Amino acid sequence: MGLFIAQILTGLANASALFMVASGLSLIFGVTRIVNFAHGSFYMLGAYVGYSFMQILPGAFGFWASILLAGLVVGIIGIIVEILVLRPVYKAPELFQLVATFGVILVIQDLTLLVWGADDFLGPRAPGLKGIIRIMGEPVPKYDLALIALTPFVAFALWWLITKTRTGILVRAATQDREMVGALGVNQAWLFTGVFFLGCALAGLGGAVQLPKGGADLLMDFNILSAIFVVVVIGGMGSLPGAYVAAVLISVLNVFGVNYLPQSTLALMFVVMVVVLIFRPFGLFGREEVAGEHGQVGEPERPIKPAGQSARMIVMFGLFLMALLPIVGDSFILVLITDIAIFCLFAASLHFLLGLGGLVSFGHAAYFGGGAYAAALLVTYAGTPMELALILAPLAAGLTAIIFGWVCLRLTGVYFAMLTLAFAQLLWSLVFQWGDFTGGDDGLVDIWPSDWASGTTTFYYLSMVLCVGGIILLRHTAHSPFGYALRAARDSQRQAESTGIHTKHVQLVAFGFAGAMAGIAGGLFVFSKGSIFPNELEIARSFDALIVVFLGGVKTLAGGVVGGAALEGAKDYITRFEYWRLLLGLLIIFVVIVAPDGIAGTLRKWAEKIGFMKREDQA
Amino acid sequence: MLEIKGINSFYGKAHVLRDLSFDVERGQVVALLGRNGAGKTTTMKSVMQLVVPESGSVTFQGVEITRMAPHKVAKMGLGYVPEERRIFTDLTVMENLEVGRQPARAQAVTWNEDMLFDMFPNLAERRTNRGKELSGGEQQMLTIARTLMGNPSLILLDEPSEGIAPVIVEEMARVILKLKTEGLTVLLSEQNLHFAQAVADRVVIVESGSAKYQGTMAELNANPEIRDTYLSV
Numbered sequence A: 001m002g003l004f005i006a007q008i009l010t011g012l013a014n015a016s017a018l019f020m021v022a023s024g025l026s027l028i029f030g031v032t033r034i035v036n037f038a039h040g041s042f043y044m045l046g047a048y049v050g051y052s053f054m055q056i057l058p059g060a061f062g063f064w065a066s067i068l069l070a071g072l073v074v075g076i077i078g079i080i081v082e083i084l085v086l087r088p089v090y091k092a093p094e095l096f097q098l099v100a101t102f103g104v105i106l107v108i109q110d111l112t113l114l115v116w117g118a119d120d121f122l123g124p125r126a127p128g129l130k131g132i133i134r135i136m137g138e139p140v141p142k143y144d145l146a147l148i149a150l151t152p153f154v155a156f157a158l159w160w161l162i163t164k165t166r167t168g169i170l171v172r173a174a175t176q177d178r179e180m181v182g183a184l185g186v187n188q189a190w191l192f193t194g195v196f197f198l199g200c201a202l203a204g205l206g207g208a209v210q211l212p213k214g215g216a217d218l219l220m221d222f223n224i225l226s227a228i229f230v231v232v233v234i235g236g237m238g239s240l241p242g243a244y245v246a247a248v249l250i251s252v253l254n255v256f257g258v259n260y261l262p263q264s265t266l267a268l269m270f271v272v273m274v275v276v277l278i279f280r281p282f283g284l285f286g287r288e289e290v291a292g293e294h295g296q297v298g299e300p301e302r303p304i305k306p307a308g309q310s311a312r313m314i315v316m317f318g319l320f321l322m323a324l325l326p327i328v329g330d331s332f333i334l335v336l337i338t339d340i341a342i343f344c345l346f347a348a349s350l351h352f353l354l355g356l357g358g359l360v361s362f363g364h365a366a367y368f369g370g371g372a373y374a375a376a377l378l379v380t381y382a383g384t385p386m387e388l389a390l391i392l393a394p395l396a397a398g399l400t401a402i403i404f405g406w407v408c409l410r411l412t413g414v415y416f417a418m419l420t421l422a423f424a425q426l427l428w429s430l431v432f433q434w435g436d437f438t439g440g441d442d443g444l445v446d447i448w449p450s451d452w453a454s455g456t457t458t459f460y461y462l463s464m465v466l467c468v469g470g471i472i473l474l475r476h477t478a479h480s481p482f483g484y485a486l487r488a489a490r491d492s493q494r495q496a497e498s499t500g501i502h503t504k505h506v507q508l509v510a511f512g513f514a515g516a517m518a519g520i521a522g523g524l525f526v527f528s529k530g531s532i533f534p535n536e537l538e539i540a541r542s543f544d545a546l547i548v549v550f551l552g553g554v555k556t557l558a559g560g561v562v563g564g565a566a567l568e569g570a571k572d573y574i575t576r577f578e579y580w581r582l583l584l585g586l587l588i589i590f591v592v593i594v595a596p597d598g599i600a601g602t603l604r605k606w607a608e609k610i611g612f613m614k615r616e617d618q619a
Numbered sequence B: 001m002l003e004i005k006g007i008n009s010f011y012g013k014a015h016v017l018r019d020l021s022f023d024v025e026r027g028q029v030v031a032l033l034g035r036n037g038a039g040k041t042t043t044m045k046s047v048m049q050l051v052v053p054e055s056g057s058v059t060f061q062g063v064e065i066t067r068m069a070p071h072k073v074a075k076m077g078l079g080y081v082p083e084e085r086r087i088f089t090d091l092t093v094m095e096n097l098e099v100g101r102q103p104a105r106a107q108a109v110t111w112n113e114d115m116l117f118d119m120f121p122n123l124a125e126r127r128t129n130r131g132k133e134l135s136g137g138e139q140q141m142l143t144i145a146r147t148l149m150g151n152p153s154l155i156l157l158d159e160p161s162e163g164i165a166p167v168i169v170e171e172m173a174r175v176i177l178k179l180k181t182e183g184l185t186v187l188l189s190e191q192n193l194h195f196a197q198a199v200a201d202r203v204v205i206v207e208s209g210s211a212k213y214q215g216t217m218a219e220l221n222a223n224p225e226i227r228d229t230y231l232s233v
Ligand SMILES: Nc1ncnc2c1ncn2[C@@H]1O[C@H](COP(=O)(O)OP(=O)(O)OP(=O)(O)O)[C@@H](O)[C@H]1O
Pocket: B011, B014, B016, B034, B035, B036, B037, B038, B039, B040, B041, B042, B043, B083, B191
């Protein structure tokens, strides 16, 4: 009994920071309709800034003042980000905003590294609250009790602000109808900035308040991200009580999980989430999200046509060059091009979902890594030959995609995006925690191609055939009746349904198909590297693919391929810089704001301008 | 007081307002008449800069407001009551009024909640009810009251008589005349000619996004053929 209560108390204490961060995210979303993917980064900043203040300010007063100051400083950093990065993209399609916030993640990661260095910091303990108290014989840290007592005050202050002040009234009004609030004379720009300040300050507070329990490290941003998403999805986007209840639920569950199911603590919260979503698709306290206001606006889309004569010639010529490459190139070049080709297939499969299906999947690494792990596990445990493994890998990845897709497709818009990311994290956590089977952090090694394909040149040809074949298949599917049905489902679900297209069905099949294609890429990847580690399933990997598709241009079919080649090629070079994330982050933000058509799209526009290519509407 | 000169407004590629021009003088009630889809709402939005005209100009109290941010237009003393009402359904009546609150302004009545509750007694009883709990007529009253909280000197009313019970339409007409006696200038859009006849001093008839006729109400009444050409009665 004592242990039970102690665990509940630990869970409640852990819920404190989670609640603050999640309510900040929820608040920002409510008003600005932007899912701030960089929210974990503000949490991380809160921890670092709080740590630094605690080094200077002495005593109990200094400790608590540091936490408040951390909130304030992070809030101000939030204002800077809002003004520089988000203001220019408020009117842009959702995807652009999400990508812009990734850019912010990368920039903050490297700036944190720059300022505080790579070492983890152990959080200082709260003066006056260092000891433990025995409750029914079980030790409970005093600081935990302080947190439990503190959280209701934060929640109350927030509630008071939202329901009782003019600012709160304006915030709630703007959540419903921003334009009307503006027409009544309220400067929304500052309202947005204010909300962003508050949301980021809450994240910063959360980061600082957990210091004595968790310290500060550079992985905090991604680590908390899926937990906040899960909390917000379970609680209901935009609901403060929802955020609190869900934070408590998840935290308590985690504490019990550590004791009774140590292998699957991370998986547990996803299971709860899925159960909640099946019964309440918009969370415990959430309401149906009004879609559409923000959908895929922007320029009307060009009709995507099968490649013309000249385009075909160029592609054929490129393939011809690639076929001849082994004669002139050394093995370094061959390996590099193999990597690029694999990555291109991965990116193209995401592009298929995103560009054609309008399905903003944020967890595509699950299928790439899933295929890779499927192949690696088959080889390790069943001695499966490469040929069979390369067939089974896409099947496994496709099946995973269909299972995940089945749940995710119940939702749309940002919920969908957050869910796909959460599922990818689920897979990652399974692989990471189930070390006996998957090798955990040590990965799986010694997975080599069959003898006949083990030469660099042969494997190069094999990869080319599969990757180019996969990309052609994706392209071909885009122009098939299935591709048209998928696009129809993206553009207008109702219209598509009325012409007899079962949209959810079509989207699920597309999800499975894209997953399988990513699985081929993953399978090839394992055999080309000879090993696989959990980081191929990480959020960062999914982001790589998204960024590539984005940089390449969402609306151009060549987008995934061009972007993939550009990034993978540049990465080899760019990662030699210590602060390459900073550069990449700035580049992404720059592209979002200045060249929102991506590389391929922008090149095309330039080409049209100087008359090199014919405009589609004249052709 | 309000001069609209040759504005052209678009939704994407659809050209909706074509060289539309007319003036509204201080203290008048002007009715913008026209069929469904004639461009009345677009005119209102183009004045508020919720739709930004691509050419032409809108001048309010001698200041050009074209391309100004809508909240700045509102701050200059233009009050907008949209056709779809757009009250904040999750907010109470009092909170809805709070959103509209702006500082007092010279040359315009300064409204407060009590004055508005005098004018709209129904709302007084419902001050703690949420917007979604109000009837259509009450919602219409609330949108007007909310806009008045901003102490406008000119108020844009988009189809105030649409979709409400006949008794309330009469009350609405009284409200508009009351606003006029308080010194407000009113530009309203209407399809209901009888309603316009009851309140308006002047009329502007729009058709396909241009002003096809302008004159006093009395002149229009004396020219039934114009009425028959442009208005479906
Ligand atoms: N958001 C929009 N996008 C595209 N076209 C629009 C949009 N809103 C209005 N239109 C078109 O612009 C034209 C003018 O519309 P507007 O709403 O100004 O007319 P109205 O005179 O107010 O009509 P009603 O009496 O029905 O309110 C119509 O042809 C309409 O179809």
